Structure formats: structure tokens, C-alpha cells
Amino acid sequence: MSAAVTPRPRRRPAPPGSLRRNRDFQLLCAGQGLSMLGSGASAVALPLLVLQVTRSPLHVGLVEAVWTGALALACLPAGPVADRFARRTVLLACETGRAVASAALAAVVLTGVSPLPVLLAAGVVLGFLTAPFNAAVLPAVRDVVPESRLATALAVNQVRGQLAYLLGPVIGGVLFEASPSWPFWLDSASYAVSAACVCALRTPMRPPDGTTREGWWRSFTTGIAFLWGERVLRRLTLIASAQNFVFDGVYLAIVVTSAREGASGGSVGMLTALSAVGAMTGVVLAPRAGRLLPPSQVLLVTGVVCTLLVTGMALTASALVLAVLLAGCALAVAVAASVLTVARLLRTPAHLQGRTNSAIGLLFMATPPLGSSLTGLFLGELPGWILFLCFGAVLALLAAASPRKDAFASAGSLDRSNGVGHTRAHAMD
Incomplete structure (x- = not known):
């Protein structure tokens, strides 16, 4: 007599509005996570690179100040920019620009000569592209996630960000030991993948009504x-x-x-x-x-x-x-x-x-x-x-x-x- 076969329990179907089945949220989440991973890798490599090239803590502080200062200056117009234009356009433009800028910086570092003005210019460009991206990405999450799942989606984003900042610096430090240019190549590749994820989004993202009537x-x-x-x-x-x-x-x-x-x-x-x-x-x-x-x-x-x-x-x-x-x-x-x-x-x-x-x-x-x-x-x-x-x-x-x-x-x-x-x-x- 053959033994009775116990039926395998069925996998519980995802509830309506499940984030696991939300294609656009998964794309946006994965792209931003990789973007933040690359940023974390380059952030730890930057002061090490400046210290290696100049041997001057003052120059390290100067470069860090310019990079964060550019982001600070871009914060104020970033909100109106994210509200005036379609968020997909803002995200795509920022990620594409950051991919190009990071690749150019990596190419310069690869030559073995990293002039201080080049590092400062890269910080300005990346800062002015990062602020609008940050201003547009959370409203974009709101566009692709139903209101009933919004709090969970934002919590997932927060945990993802912390994990990216946990792994990125470690990876960046190890890559820097292999070659000073590698963390910046990784940063460029992460932005490119994020841009591709934005391109693949299907949800329409129009600018909010009424914001364009207000003066800059x-x-x-x-x-x-x-x-x-x-x-x-x-x-x-x-x-x-x-x-x-x-x-x-x-x-x-x-x-x-x-x-x-x-x-x-x-x-x-x-x-x-x-x-x-x-x-x-x-x-x-x-x-x-x-x-x-x-x-x-x-x-x-x-x-x-x-x-x-x-x-x-x-x-x-x-x-x-x-x-x-x-x-x-x-x-x-x-x-x-x-x-x-x-x-x-x-x-x-x-x-x-x-x-x-x-x-x-x-x-x-x-x-x-x-x-x-x-x-x-x-x-x-x-x-x-x-x-x-x-x-x-x-x-x-x-x-x-x-x-x-x-x-x-x-x-x-x-x-x-x-x-x-x-x-x-x-x-x-």
C-alpha cells in the first residue's frame, strides 16, 4: 500500500496592493537603492583620494565643503523644480547627469592625476543634480504606490537607504585599495542602472496642478x-x-x-x-x-x-x-x-x-x-x-x-x- 501523499501547502497569495507585486515600486526601489550604494562608495573614497593626492587635511575639508555646499545651495530650488516638471523627467535627467559626471571623474582619477579644481567641479555638478532627485523621488513613490500602502513603502525605502549606506562605504573602501578610480566607476554604473529603472516605469507622473502658476x-x-x-x-x-x-x-x-x-x-x-x-x-x-x-x-x-x-x-x-x-x-x-x-x-x-x-x-x-x-x-x-x-x-x-x-x-x-x-x-x- 502506497503511503498517503501530503499535499504541499499553497503559497499565500499577495494581498491586494502588495508592494511585492507592484512592478513600478520595485523598479524605483531597486534603482534608488543601487544609486545610494554607489554614492556611499564614492563618499568614503573621496576624502581618501584627496588625502592621497594632496597630503593636506585642509584640502580634504575644502573638497568636502564644496561637495556638500553645492548640495545645500541646490536644496532650495529643488522643491519647486520637482513640483513644476514631470517627476519621471526630473529623475531621469538627474540620474543620467550623475552617471556622466561620475564617469568623467573616474576617468580623470584613472589617469593618476586628479587636479583639485576637477574634484571641486565634480562636487558642484553632482550636488546640483542630487538635490532635485531627492526632492522628486519620494513624490514619485507616492505616485506608484496606493495610499493604503504608502507608509509601508516609505518604511521600506528608509531601511533600504540604511542598508545602502551600510554596504556602500565598505565596498568603496575595498575598491579604493584596489584602484582609486573603481569606487567612482561603481557610482557611475549605479546611476546608469537607476536611470534605466526610471525609464522602465509605466505609471504617469505629471506635475501637481497649480504649482506652475507661482513665481520662481x-x-x-x-x-x-x-x-x-x-x-x-x-x-x-x-x-x-x-x-x-x-x-x-x-x-x-x-x-x-x-x-x-x-x-x-x-x-x-x-x-x-x-x-x-x-x-x-x-x-x-x-x-x-x-x-x-x-x-x-x-x-x-x-x-x-x-x-x-x-x-x-x-x-x-x-x-x-x-x-x-x-x-x-x-x-x-x-x-x-x-x-x-x-x-x-x-x-x-x-x-x-x-x-x-x-x-x-x-x-x-x-x-x-x-x-x-x-x-x-x-x-x-x-x-x-x-x-x-x-x-x-x-x-x-x-x-x-x-x-x-x-x-x-x-x-x-x-x-x-x-x-x-x-x-x-x-x-x-
């Missing part, structure tokens, strides 16, 4: 005017912008210090990779922190933690220990950033979200170039441990300046929705 200058200034009129939002943004100044300098100081101690490109890449791990952990912990503590205490606790960790960097020259401390800072910053995200979502009208986000992005990106420049300047004159102590002192002042409970009480629903709002806010970043 008014489009640039409306978001800034609204942000400046919102006291809590303005204060949170300025504090976060100052923290960006500090952490850009901290990261550059760690890279240069580790390179001086003989760390390999792969080891330096691990710095950023561990930082991405810390940020990802912070994203996971933020909702729980929001349920346990009010926004004012979240900001104060994370500010004190960052102060202690950066101050502790003055006590070691070990690349591994510095990487762990930097990861702890990234975790704390990710938790604190959720407070600003909730404030931005709750206090900004829907029709001003894009322009307000552009204004916030401008302030966020305006300070890192100064942090890079000053760090590069002082690293040539001072030991790293003094800089870490100075950065720790600045973070202590920022923690003391964080808004207190009464400020959030005047913000209405922000304080009451803290626990629930964190989850939604992180999904929409």
Missing part, C-alpha cells in the same frame, strides 16, 4: 518664511543644523586621524558602515523612546549621550573604538531626528510640505561645509583629541539649548502624539 522667487521663499514663523520648528531645525556642523567635522576628523594611524581604506569604510548600523538601530528604537519620554526629554537625553560619546573620542586613536563611538552618536541622532520629523509633519500644511522640506534641507546642508572646512584647517595645526573636546563642548551647549516641555506644550498636538507620531514620521522620511 516666491516658490523659493515661501518655505523659508513659513519655517521662520514657526517657533518650535525653527528652533529644532537650527539645533539640528548646528549638530550637522559638528558631526560632519567629527566624521572628517575620524577619517583623517584613522588614515594617519595607518588604517586601510576598508577600515575607514567600516566607520561609515557602523554609523549606518547605529542609525538603523536608532530608527527602530525611536518609537519606543517616544512612548517612554516626552519630546523635550528625548532631545535632552540624546544630546547628553552625543556629548559624552564625542568627548570620549579624545581618549582613543583606535579606528575601531572611534567607529563604535560614532555609531552610538548616529543612533542618538536618529532618535532625536524623529522629534523634528513629527514637528514638521504636524505643524506644516500639506500644500507647504515640499517647500518647507526644501528650506529645512537647505539649513541642514548649509552647516556641514563649514564643519569640514574648519576641521580640515585645524587638523593641520592641532591634534585630533583637542578637536574632539571642542566638538563635545559645542554639543553640550546644543543639548542645553534644546526646547523644554513648555515649548512643546504650546505646539498643541505634537507632545500628545509623540508615541504614535514617531512611527509615522520615520516611515515618511
Whole structure:
């Protein structure tokens, strides 16, 4: 007698609107993930390349300042550009331009001669192409995903981004050890693949109705005017912008210090990779922190933690220990950033979200170039441990300046929705 055959259980069909079966979302998600992977690889290779060519921390800071400064300047017009033109056109133009620019930079590096003006020009071009892409890609996700699945789609995007920033620097550091041009070739190829994914999209992406009737200058200034009129939002943004100044300098100081101690490109890449791990952990912990503590205490606790960790960097020259401390800072910053995200979502009208986000992005990106420049300047004159102590002192002042409970009480629903709002806010970043 033959044994009874147990039927194989059927695979459960995907629910209606499933992201797994959403072809355009998968294309957009895969293309952007590869794009961010390439960017992470080139980001860690750039300071190593400048240090190898010029042997000058000041030049490293200058190049980093120009690259981030170009992105900062492009943030303000990026929102109106993304709203005025079809998003597919914006995404395709930006990715194609970045692929060409990165390939040209890789070709120059391959020759063995990398003039400083060429590196600066590449940073300007890439910065002015990256900002419109960033402004258009999230609205594009909204175009291809049904509203019922939007929060999940944005959460998937966030996790994908952290994974890209986790792997990209490691890959970039290893490739740099093989050949300094390889990380930039990878960056160019990733942009080309992303452009191909955008070309394959089927969902129509038309510009929003009514945005073209507003003048360009008014489009640039409306978001800034609204942000400046919102006291809590303005204060949170300025504090976060100052923290960006500090952490850009901290990261550059760690890279240069580790390179001086003989760390390999792969080891330096691990710095950023561990930082991405810390940020990802912070994203996971933020909702729980929001349920346990009010926004004012979240900001104060994370500010004190960052102060202690950066101050502790003055006590070691070990690349591994510095990487762990930097990861702890990234975790704390990710938790604190959720407070600003909730404030931005709750206090900004829907029709001003894009322009307000552009204004916030401008302030966020305006300070890192100064942090890079000053760090590069002082690293040539001072030991790293003094800089870490100075950065720790600045973070202590920022923690003391964080808004207190009464400020959030005047913000209405922000304080009451803290626990629930964190989850939604992180999904929409």
C-alpha cells in the first residue's frame, strides 16, 4: 500500500496592493537603492583620494565643503523644480547627469592625476543634480504606490537607504585599495542602472496642478518664511543644523586621524558602515523612546549621550573604538531626528510640505561645509583629541539649548502624539 501523499501547502497569495507585486515600486526601489550604494562608495573614497593626492587635511575639508555646499545651495530650488516638471523627467535627467559626471571623474582619477579644481567641479555638478532627485523621488513613490500602502513603502525605502549606506562605504573602501578610480566607476554604473529603472516605469507622473502658476522667487521663499514663523520648528531645525556642523567635522576628523594611524581604506569604510548600523538601530528604537519620554526629554537625553560619546573620542586613536563611538552618536541622532520629523509633519500644511522640506534641507546642508572646512584647517595645526573636546563642548551647549516641555506644550498636538507620531514620521522620511 502506497503511503498517503501530503499535499504541499499553497503559497499565500499577495494581498491586494502588495508592494511585492507592484512592478513600478520595485523598479524605483531597486534603482534608488543601487544609486545610494554607489554614492556611499564614492563618499568614503573621496576624502581618501584627496588625502592621497594632496597630503593636506585642509584640502580634504575644502573638497568636502564644496561637495556638500553645492548640495545645500541646490536644496532650495529643488522643491519647486520637482513640483513644476514631470517627476519621471526630473529623475531621469538627474540620474543620467550623475552617471556622466561620475564617469568623467573616474576617468580623470584613472589617469593618476586628479587636479583639485576637477574634484571641486565634480562636487558642484553632482550636488546640483542630487538635490532635485531627492526632492522628486519620494513624490514619485507616492505616485506608484496606493495610499493604503504608502507608509509601508516609505518604511521600506528608509531601511533600504540604511542598508545602502551600510554596504556602500565598505565596498568603496575595498575598491579604493584596489584602484582609486573603481569606487567612482561603481557610482557611475549605479546611476546608469537607476536611470534605466526610471525609464522602465509605466505609471504617469505629471506635475501637481497649480504649482506652475507661482513665481520662481516666491516658490523659493515661501518655505523659508513659513519655517521662520514657526517657533518650535525653527528652533529644532537650527539645533539640528548646528549638530550637522559638528558631526560632519567629527566624521572628517575620524577619517583623517584613522588614515594617519595607518588604517586601510576598508577600515575607514567600516566607520561609515557602523554609523549606518547605529542609525538603523536608532530608527527602530525611536518609537519606543517616544512612548517612554516626552519630546523635550528625548532631545535632552540624546544630546547628553552625543556629548559624552564625542568627548570620549579624545581618549582613543583606535579606528575601531572611534567607529563604535560614532555609531552610538548616529543612533542618538536618529532618535532625536524623529522629534523634528513629527514637528514638521504636524505643524506644516500639506500644500507647504515640499517647500518647507526644501528650506529645512537647505539649513541642514548649509552647516556641514563649514564643519569640514574648519576641521580640515585645524587638523593641520592641532591634534585630533583637542578637536574632539571642542566638538563635545559645542554639543553640550546644543543639548542645553534644546526646547523644554513648555515649548512643546504650546505646539498643541505634537507632545500628545509623540508615541504614535514617531512611527509615522520615520516611515515618511
